[in-house]
Amino acid sequence: MKNRNLASGIVLSLTLGALALLAALGPSGVRAQAKPAADAEIVARVNNDVITLAAYQKAEQQLRAEVTRDCADCPPEKIDAQFKEQQKDLLRGMIDESLMIQRAKDMGVNVESDLNKRLDEVRQQNGLATLDELQKGVETSGLSWEDYKTTIRNGLLQKEVVRREVGTHLEISKDEVKQYYDAHADEFTLPERVTLSEISLSTDGKKPEEFAAVRSKVEGLRTSVLNGDNFNQVATLYSEGSTAKAGGGLGSFKKGELAPQIEAIVFQMSKGQITEVIQTRSGFEFFKVEDHLQAGLQPFERVEPDIRNTIHAQKIQPLIRDYLAELREQSNIIVKPGYNDSALLSGANVPQPDRSHL
Numbered sequence: 001m002k003n004r005n006l007a008s009g010i011v012l013s014l015t016l017g018a019l020a021l022l023a024a025l026g027p028s029g030v031r032a033q034a035k036p037a038a039d040a041e042i043v044a045r046v047n048n049d050v051i052t053l054a055a056y057q058k059a060e061q062q063l064r065a066e067v068t069r070d071c072a073d074c075p076p077e078k079i080d081a082q083f084k085e086q087q088k089d090l091l092r093g094m095i096d097e098s099l100m101i102q103r104a105k106d107m108g109v110n111v112e113s114d115l116n117k118r119l120d121e122v123r124q125q126n127g128l129a130t131l132d133e134l135q136k137g138v139e140t141s142g143l144s145w146e147d148y149k150t151t152i153r154n155g156l157l158q159k160e161v162v163r164r165e166v167g168t169h170l171e172i173s174k175d176e177v178k179q180y181y182d183a184h185a186d187e188f189t190l191p192e193r194v195t196l197s198e199i200s201l202s203t204d205g206k207k208p209e210e211f212a213a214v215r216s217k218v219e220g221l222r223t224s225v226l227n228g229d230n231f232n233q234v235a236t237l238y239s240e241g242s243t244a245k246a247g248g249g250l251g252s253f254k255k256g257e258l259a260p261q262i263e264a265i266v267f268q269m270s271k272g273q274i275t276e277v278i279q280t281r282s283g284f285e286f287f288k289v290e291d292h293l294q295a296g297l298q299p300f301e302r303v304e305p306d307i308r309n310t311i312h313a314q315k316i317q318p319l320i321r322d323y324l325a326e327l328r329e330q331s332n333i334i335v336k337p338g339y340n341d342s343a344l345l346s347g348a349n350v351p352q353p354d355r356s357h358l
Helices: 003-013 016-025 027-034 053-070 076-087 090-107 112-125 131-140 145-165 174-183 208-226 231-238 260-266 300-329 342-346
Strands: 042-046 049-052 193-202 249-254 283-293 333-335
Touching: 042 053, 042 090, 049 053, 049 090, 053 076, 053 090, 090 145, 090 300, 090 333, 090 342, 112 131, 112 145, 131 145, 145 300, 174 300, 193 208, 193 231, 208 231, 208 283, 249 283, 260 283, 300 342
Parallel strands: none
Antiparallel strands: 042 049, 042 333, 193 249, 193 283
């Protein structure tokens, strides 16, 4: 993937909140504080941190870009309406994130190992060989490498604070999960499908008399897998397909979504089975059936983890809001006149102190 395309994808993957927080707490905010700034350049103070006008404007720009992207076919007036609706909570989100990052620092949370792991995941997802290539892609987008890492780091810090301070108080019983399953049976009624991985070698550019040698190599790889070698590792090392970097993972397919010659084989197989070597227009390959789900209501045990995640997401949002309200009550938050912290409308903040020095 070219750096320009990579950079675009990387920038779009950053959340509005993360970028807003990065702008407020990262180098751009530091620069705003380092020079003799006019009072008007500070939009809000959150304890010892500030949210600068430059940071707020940067967050507004990102919000408008996201709204425009998510509603690409909408008329301008609809985009403007959606932007204004979401803009109401923009400063609230920036303040909340600043509070969470401060709390993480107070708790001594360290996420550097998680940061390195996440950066490596992004590298793999973009098909890059090294972190240096990822860094080049980020910098091509116009965002500094340190700012990019700070954005991810701050997101991880907030996630860890929520896990420790909020998630530990949330319990989901087996009965609760079962009730959700029974009440949403239609969500778990699915068509028959298979999940596949592949190992393939290409015959593109080769003469017909060379095909036999290619097939022989693929047969050898299949034999090594049947003898106990890890399929995904073999795929990563030797497969020439675009899925090699993902360990050969192809994804899940319903009937009608695969080539007829492949569909006729894999839908007759069980989970864990390996196909014979198959010749295609581009080469030779074989597949592993990672899973084979029959049509109908999926077994409770299979979807239980997904249901728990759904219930967890539903339950934790109000708990996070309550937790943030507590942080606000313990904090000194000053918002400049003319800017709105929508948390005040819900009573999630204490009365504002004198703002005359903003």
